[in-house]
Amino acid sequence: MLLWVPLLVIAPVCGQSDELILQASYPVFEGDSLVLRCLEKERKKLTEVTFYKNQMALTSFKKYSDFSIPKATLNDSGQYHCSAKKSSIWSWLASKMETRTVTIQVQELFSVPILRSTTLQPSEGTPVTLSCETQLRPEKADTQLHFSFFRDGRIILSGQKRTPKLQFTKVWQEDSGSYLCEAKTVTSGIWKRSHPVRIEVRRVPVSGIHLETQPPGGQVTEGKTLLLLCSVARGTGDITFSWHKEGPEAILKKKTQRSLVAEFKILAMRESEAGKYYCAADNTNSPLRSRPVSISVKIPVSPPLLTFSVPETQMFVGKVVELQCDCQRGSAPILYRFYHEGKVMKNSSAPFGGAASFNLSLTEQHAGNYFCEADNGIAMQSSKVLTLSVRVPVSRPLLTIRKATGRDMVELRCEAKTGTTPILYRFFHQDIILGSGWACLGEAAFLNLSLTAEDYGIYSCDADNGIGPQLSEGVKLPVTGKQRGLLAGGVSLGLLGFLGLIGVALLLYFRTQRRSGQSFALVYSRNPAIPGSQERAEVELEPTYVNDPGQQSRTHNTAFADLGLTVNPVIRDVVYAEVWRSQQKEEDADDLTSMLPTQDFSVVYSKVKAEQPLEERVRMTEATDGTQKDNIGSYENVQLHS
Structure with a gap:
């Protein structure tokens, strides 16, 4: 509430008159309206009213006697007075009056603010609080003030905030500068600023640098991600991190951030990227370097290759074969496993990489499918499956000779108890x-032989399946008493009628070449050319006639050629020839004819020339006198089993 203070001054000779009064509001605070009123004591009208401050005229009015300052400030304080004339028709004759000098003091609304800081030299990363302190006059305690804060002349906080504090949770080196605050009234617009305060933020150098890897230990699988984590124990402000690999001084990655930890990722590691890595950190132009960390790239094993040391044709019982499993790529150590028919048969480790192998002395049980596995803890790979066929050498064959059906017929039987098929048998x-x-x-294998005097002696056979032939023991076929008698009778008759018999012998010789002879047959229970076939087959071997008994046959039977068999008979005078197949058991070898009544056999009848004494043949020759040369001799039918 403004109080008007009348100032009555009695005008002295110098022109001051008590009839003129200067009236002003009181008290006056900053922002208040200051009104000065010049009045005549008897409230008469005044003319030519002039107001003065510190003896200097402020303004003049012809008729008005009031002077107003809308918003007083401290600068409006001073010595005020006014002068005026009384208004009359004789005003030009009236004298000018002045009031006494009055001191007007505009009072401060609030004190000049003072800026205070919790610290003037904070470390980076620490909190700082700024306070703008001022005091309102008790009479104006309800006046609202807004506060603003400035750094280096730039506002950092708007004046709409009523709190006189500014809080920094963390200050950084760039926050250093000259700070001041401002307090301002909401309505009157009175504002005041504090004196500036210098705040210097100190930077803490980096220390305690360390490089970590993920995965731990610095071992990463090829193609996987490697994480390099660089950290410092202390350090403030913006820290520049960089990552390096020993060798060429090239920076792999560089980044600046306000953090104590930074990371760098290599998304797909390659074998060539193995080596030693380190990181560096800097916030004061003095970089700090970490210890190097060794990074190794583990390579998964490639599919292994399984090989045998010998070719398939040489794999037979007793042969030593090396099985080798080899991976072209893969970090050591590598564990190899060898499998036979799905079961582990051998484990072998390669501590420094490379291949693994072991030797196997082949038996029949080692035949089958093989593969190997390679495992280095990163990946496991299997090789392709290989089939190993073990060939068994033939055992020493057994040759047996027994009498066959028919006169002077024998059957040679040769068999090996073991050996990989097919087996080639030969009779000697x-x-x-x-x-x-x-x-x-x-x-x-069987050979049927019609005996003559030349057929007696040592017989043998051998068996061969490509690994190595085996020869049987020799079996002696002795000359029987009947054959010896026939030979003796022939010699005696020759001595008695040497000249006469020469002609007969020549005649008989030519006839015999056409009608007599010998044959043999190889007998099998199955067709070797068609394994597994159970159909009964019958092949007839045609007789071959050659004059020279010491030579082998120069012809080949087409039926045996179709079956894949090679038959090389000894050339003799052929009596008859027959080939058959039989499923003969070993226990039936001594008595083959016992099977005839109970089994269905293929029967081949062959007309066989019957053996005659030499004397009888001579008589028949002389009786016929050569007119029936083709019919000389006696024939009989012989039933043969198959």
Whole structure:
């Protein structure tokens, strides 16, 4: 509430008159309206009213006697007075009056603010609080003030905030500068600023640098991500991190951030990226370097390759074969496993990488499917499956000779108890090949022979399946008493009628070449050319006639050629020839004819020339006198089993 203070001054000779009064409001605070009123004591009208401050005229009015300052400030304080004339028709004759000097003091609304800080030299990363302190006059305690804060002349906080404090949770080096605050009234617009205060933020150098890796230990699988984590124990402000690999001084990655930890990722590691890595950190132009960390790239194993040391054709029982499993790529150590028919048969480790192998002395049980596995803890790979076929060498064959059906017929039987099929059998008489043929294991080869005087002696056979032939023991076929008698009778008759018999012998010789002879047959229970076939087959071997008994046949039977058999018979005078197949068991070898009544056999009848004494043949020759040369001799039918 403003109080008007009348100032009555009696005008002295110098022109001051008590009839003129200067009236002003009181008290006056900053922002208040200051009104000065110049009045005549008797309230008469005044003219030519002039107001003065500190003896200097402020303004003049012809009729008005009031002077107003809308918003007083401290600068409006001073010595005020006014002068005026009384208004009359004789005003030009009236004298000018002045009031006494009055001191007007505009009072401060609030004190000049003072800026205070919790610290003037804070460390980076620490909190700081600024306070703008001022005091309102008690009479104006309800006046609202707004505060603003400035750094280096730039506002950092708006004046709409009523709190006189500014809080920094963390200050950084760039927050250093000259700070001041401002307090301002909401309505009157009175504002005051504090004196500036210098705040210097100190930077803490980086220390305690450390490089970590993910995965831990610095071992990363090829193609996987490697994380390099660089950290410092202390350090303020913006820290520049960089990552390096020893060797060429090239920066792999560089980044600046306000943090104590930074990371760098290598998304897909390659084998060539293995080596030593380190990181560096800097916030004061003095970089700090970490200790290097060794990074190794583990390579998954590639699919291994399984190999055998010998070719398939040489894999037979007793042969030593090396099985080797090898990976072209893969970090050591590598564990190899060898499998046979799905079961582990051998484990082998390669501590420094490379291949693993072991030797195997082959038996029949080692035949089958093989593969190997490679495992280095990162990946496991399997090789392709290989099949190993073990060939068994033939055992020493057994040759047996027994009498066959028919006169002077014998059957030679040759069989090896073991050996990989097919097996080639050959029959020998005094080192001369009588015949050969193929058979499967469990089957014997047979040779039927019609005996003559030259057929007695040592017989043998051999068996061969490509690994190595085996020769049987020799079996001696002795000359029987009947054959010896026939030979003696022939010699005696020759001595009695040497000249006469020469002609007969020549005649008989030519007839015999056409009608007599010998044959043999290789007998099998299955067709070797068609394994597994159970159909009964019958092949007839045509007789071959050659004059020279010491030579082998120069012809080949087409039926045996179709079956894949090779038959090389000894050339003799042929009596008859027959080939058959039989499923003969070993226990039935001594009595084959016992099977005839109970089994269905293929029967081949062949007309066989019956053996005659030499004397009888001479008589028949002389009786016929050569007119029936083709019918000389006696024939009989012989039933043969198959």
